[in-house]
Amino acid sequence: MTRGSSRQEAARCAVCGEPAVFFERQAKRHLCGTHLIAETEQRVSKTVTERNLIVPGDTVAVGVSGGKDSSALLMILSRIVPALPDVRLVAITVDEGINGYRENTIHAADRLVGSLMIEHRHVSFTDLYGDTLDTLLAGQESRSCTVCGILRKKALADAARFAGATKLATGHNLDDEAQSVLMNVLRGDLLRLVRDSSTDSSGRFIPRIKPLMYVAEKEIAAYLLLQDAWQDLPECPYAKFALRQDARTMLATLEYRYPGTMVRLMESKEAIETSCTGEINADPLRSCRECGEPCSGELCQFCQLRRELGRSLSGRGY
Amino acid sequence: MLHYIKPSLTMNSRDPVFSVPGCLRNRPSHILYSMRLILPDRSERVIATATVPLDQLLLAEGINPLGVIATRDGALIPEDAPVRSEDVIRLIQIAHGG
Numbered sequence: 001m002t003r004g005s006s007r008q009e010a011a012r013c014a015v016c017g018e019p020a021v022f023f024e025r026q027a028k029r030h031l032c033g034t035h036l037i038a039e040t041e042q043r044v045s046k047t048v049t050e051r052n053l054i055v056p057g058d059t060v061a062v063g064v065s066g067g068k069d070s071s072a073l074l075m076i077l078s079r080i081v082p083a084l085p086d087v088r089l090v091a092i093t094v095d096e097g098i099n100g101y102r103e104n105t106i107h108a109a110d111r112l113v114g115s116l117m118i119e120h121r122h123v124s125f126t127d128l129y130g131d132t133l134d135t136l137l138a139g140q141e142s143r144s145c146t147v148c149g150i151l152r153k154k155a156l157a158d159a160a161r162f163a164g165a166t167k168l169a170t171g172h173n174l175d176d177e178a179q180s181v182l183m184n185v186l187r188g189d190l191l192r193l194v195r196d197s198s199t200d201s202s203g204r205f206i207p208r209i210k211p212l213m214y215v216a217e218k219e220i221a222a223y224l225l226l227q228d229a230w231q232d233l234p235e236c237p238y239a240k241f242a243l244r245q246d247a248r249t250m251l252a253t254l255e256y257r258y259p260g261t262m263v264r265l266m267e268s269k270e271a272i273e274t275s276c277t278g279e280i281n282a283d284p285l286r287s288c289r290e291c292g293e294p295c296s297g298e299l300c301q302f303c304q305l306r307r308e309l310g311r312s313l314s315g316r317g318y
Numbered sequence: 319m320l321h322y323i324k325p326s327l328t329m330n331s332r333d334p335v336f337s338v339p340g341c342l343r344n345r346p347s348h349i350l351y352s353m354r355l356i357l358p359d360r361s362e363r364v365i366a367t368a369t370v371p372l373d374q375l376l377l378a379e380g381i382n383p384l385g386v387i388a389t390r391d392g393a394l395i396p397e398d399a400p401v402r403s404e405d406v407i408r409l410i411q412i413a414h415g416g
Contacts, residue, residue: 011396023396025384030396068412175413221387221412225394232410248413252384 022222025259033226040223044211045080053209054167056085061165061206063156064091064120065102066109069171071229072220073212077169078116088119092159094152095124097132101234108231123159125151130315137238140309144238147309150301160206172210175217178262179247181269186247191296194273204285204294216262353403355379358386358411372407373397386411 011020013032020030031039048054062077064070074091081087091113095102106122113120125133129151136151137144160168172180184193212220224230239245254261287293288300295301306313355363355375367375372395373383383397386409390401401407 010399020396021394023398025397033394217412218384218387221410222394225387225389225410230410235411252382252413256382256384 021226022219025255026263028259036219036222037226040215040219041076041079043214044076047214048080048209048211053169053211054081054084054087056087058084058167059088059090059163059165060167060169060209061090061092061156061160061163062118062169063171064093064109064113065171066093066105066107066112066231067171067233068220068224068230069173069176069212069217071108071112071171071231072215072223073169073171074112074116074118075224075227075229077211078118090160090163090165091118091120092156092163093120093122094155094159095122095126096148096152097125097134098236098238099132099134101236104233105231108233112229119163121159121163123155125155126315128155128158128315129313130311136309136311136313141238145244147305148238150305151313154302157206165206168206168208170208170210171212173212173215173217173220174262174266175248175251177210177213178251178265179244181265182247182251183243186243190276193269194276213266214263353401353405353407356406356408358409367401367403369400369402371398372401375401376409381409385413 011023011030012018013020013035014029015035016032018032018034021033022031022036023029024031054060060077060081062070062074064074074089077089081089091109093106093109093113095106110120125131125136129136133144133148133151137147140147156168156170181193184190221230251262251265285294286296286298288295288303289298290303290306291300293300293302299307302313353365353367355365357363363379365375365379372388376383376386376397388395388397388399389408389410390399390405395401395407
């Protein structure tokens with residue numbers, strides 16, 4: 001049933017006629033639970049296949065925080081990967097040390113990964129960098145997402161490398177990706193807007209893939225709830241400091257008024273990427289002069305952060 | 319007296335798009351009922367309303383329907399489902415940072 005036919009009767013699934021549980025605003029159609037789950041998994045499978053995100057022989061490290069996005073990602077990959085020859089999944093959970101928040105999500109991650117019988121590795125900021133995020137951020141909370149993002153990205157990349165992974169999958173969804181596009185535009189950061197980290201011709205870093213990039217956040221929540229996999233977890237205490245929060249509110253408002261806004265934003269980004277191929281003078285990949293990791297400038301983000309925080313950021317490692 | 323703490327996903331209620339819809343604003347007095355809306359922060363709001371699409375009710379409360387999923391009697395319902403008197407609608411916030 002379409003939206004305008006009758007607002008007083010319960011809607012039916014556009015595929016099978018069963019009672020609907022979800023309304024796809026852009027397609028203007030309703031879906032039942034069975035078809036919402038099936039279509040979500042099919043869309044992820046199509047993204048993986050069409051973009052060659054996972055190829056035979058890959059070992060895919062999946063960043064699993066225990067939150068909704070990474071949980072859905074692991075569940076979906078565990079269902080579609082068996083159809084791909086010789087592909088292995090490894091779950092990686094990073095404990096940043098956020099008191100009153102991360103403990104809950106880690107327990108959720110442990111339960112999920114255990115139920116799927118997937119290899120699970122844990123790393124912590126304390127082990128890798130010598131302290132918790134809470135301690136590292138003392139007095140600098142307004143920079144929380146920047147600091148956490150850099151440290152978590154490195155922790156995941158190092159753990160993936162240690163696990164022998166050839167791809168690193170993260171749970172970024174359509175909303176996250178559209179927000180990133182908007183934020184890069186607002187910052188005037190064209191290089192970051194068109195940067196593609198899903199492939200690596202240099203062989204110097206593990207390509208990062210985002211199989212949920214065309215699945216909306218609301219669909220992911222519904223997908224989990226329908227399978228009794230939704231965890232009512234607390235919000236990250238640092239989220240209020242993020243520019244992303246403003247981008248999220250702005251885009252959600254636009255998406256409600258003009259369904260399809262987020263998808264069109266992603267399509268615009270891809271069109272810019274295509275038309276900019278070879279035109280933008282991106283810095284060639286260099287080596288950080290302090291740690292040797294690949295980066296675009298003299299120093300990598302991690303070493304820059306080390307200087308800014310005035311700390312060695314060294315722990316006892318793995 | 320109900321205390322209502324606006325969750326972080328609320329929208330600007332001064333925005334004309336999110337003003338109270340006509341079906342709620344101009345309801346006849348004889349079809350006033352009350353339903354319970356359980357917000358993401360677990361606070362409750364009792365709302366007098368006739369049968370109305372859920373998304374219109376959420377907009378009237380300053381909540382973007384895209385920021386929540388809703389259940390009735392434990393079952394997921396679409397954002398445009400008609401909600402009636404005596405319904406208990408639980409909202410779950412879907413956007414968590416981190």
